[in-house]
Amino acid sequence: MKKETNKIASKSSIEWTETTWNPTTGCDKVTAGCKYCYAEVLSNRLMHMGLKKYKNNFKLTIHPSSLNAPYQWKKPKVIFVNSMSDLFHKNVPLGFIQKVFKTMNETPHHTYQVLTKRSDRLAEISKELTWTDNIWMGVSIEDSRVLKRLDHLKQSGAKYKFLSLEPLLGPLLNLNLQGIDWVIVGGESGKKARPMEEQWVLDIMKQCKSQTVKFFFKQWGGTNKKKTGRLLRGREYNAMPTLKSQKLISNKILTKKLQLKSVQAVKLLEG
Ligand code: SF4
Numbered sequence: 001m002k003k004e005t006n007k008i009a010s011k012s013s014i015e016w017t018e019t020t021w022n023p024t025t026g027c028d029k030v031t032a033g034c035k036y037c038y039a040e041v042l043s044n045r046l047m048h049m050g051l052k053k054y055k056n057n058f059k060l061t062i063h064p065s066s067l068n069a070p071y072q073w074k075k076p077k078v079i080f081v082n083s084m085s086d087l088f089h090k091n092v093p094l095g096f097i098q099k100v101f102k103t104m105n106e107t108p109h110h111t112y113q114v115l116t117k118r119s120d121r122l123a124e125i126s127k128e129l130t131w132t133d134n135i136w137m138g139v140s141i142e143d144s145r146v147l148k149r150l151d152h153l154k155q156s157g158a159k160y161k162f163l164s165l166e167p168l169l170g171p172l173l174n175l176n177l178q179g180i181d182w183v184i185v186g187g188e189s190g191k192k193a194r195p196m197e198e199q200w201v202l203d204i205m206k207q208c209k210s211q212t213v214k215f216f217f218k219q220w221g222g223t224n225k226k227k228t229g230r231l232l233r234g235r236e237y238n239a240m241p242t243l244k245s246q247k248l249i250s251n252k253i254l255t256k257k258l259q260l261k262s263v264q265a266v267k268l269l270e271g
């Protein structure tokens with residue numbers, strides 16, 4: 001992993017983004033979706049590898065020195081904010097969240113994807129944040145017990161709103177997707193991955209279609225996610241919102257990336 005303070009960004013292997021930026025690291029588990037948190041496992045590995053940024057392992061840590069990194073990335077990027085943490089964690093001061101937003105506001109050539117499970121805090125402080133249209137705000141929903149996150153997201157001032165239904169742990173029926181631009185679905189991966197049923201995915205896809213919401217199928221997951229791949233009934237679903245500011249560039253980057261990944265996926269399935 002490359003240092004974010006360098007001019008080079010940290011590339012991501014996550015299918016729906018390009019780069020990660022972590023002005024905070026570490027977190028605490030809140031609901032069932034957190035059980036096998038990949039950020040916790042990765043933080044531990046990075047700490048043992050001696051990376052200074054992860055010296056506190058998975059304890060919530062603020063990194064003011066990371067705030068300026070996106071200014072140094074001259075080429076437009078699609079950036080997943082806090083892949084290793086949750087920006088709306090109660091221990092991240094409002095003033096620091098506002099600084100993260102200031103960086104995002106002042107770098108309109110980038111597109112930022114912010115994802116949280118602390119949707120109650122998002123709704124609570126949304127009015128104190130400046131929502132430029134390069135910020136996509138999302139909430140994670142793993143099962144029907146945390147559906148209130150969808151309402152909280154709708155209450156926020158974000159111009160673009162998305163759902164990450166991953167790891168999907170149960171059916172999600174009767175979703176009201178009004179005001180939602182994008183839905184990502186994915187199964188859990190790893191040694192102890194909990195299973196995701198095809199019918200749950202199909203039900204969500206149907207709801208997206210009938211409510212004209214873009215649908216992205218990320219992966220089946222399981223113990224060997226490369227083998228299970230990301231084909232749903234024989235095809236990939238890669239829809240995502242189109243950007244005003246970066247329509248051409250980011251689509252080119254993502255299309256290229258997704259094409260590459262699909263070639264790799266097909267090779268793996270054939271191999
Ligand atoms: S909220 Fe996200 S980062 Fe935090 S413990 Fe849960 S899954 Fe991990």
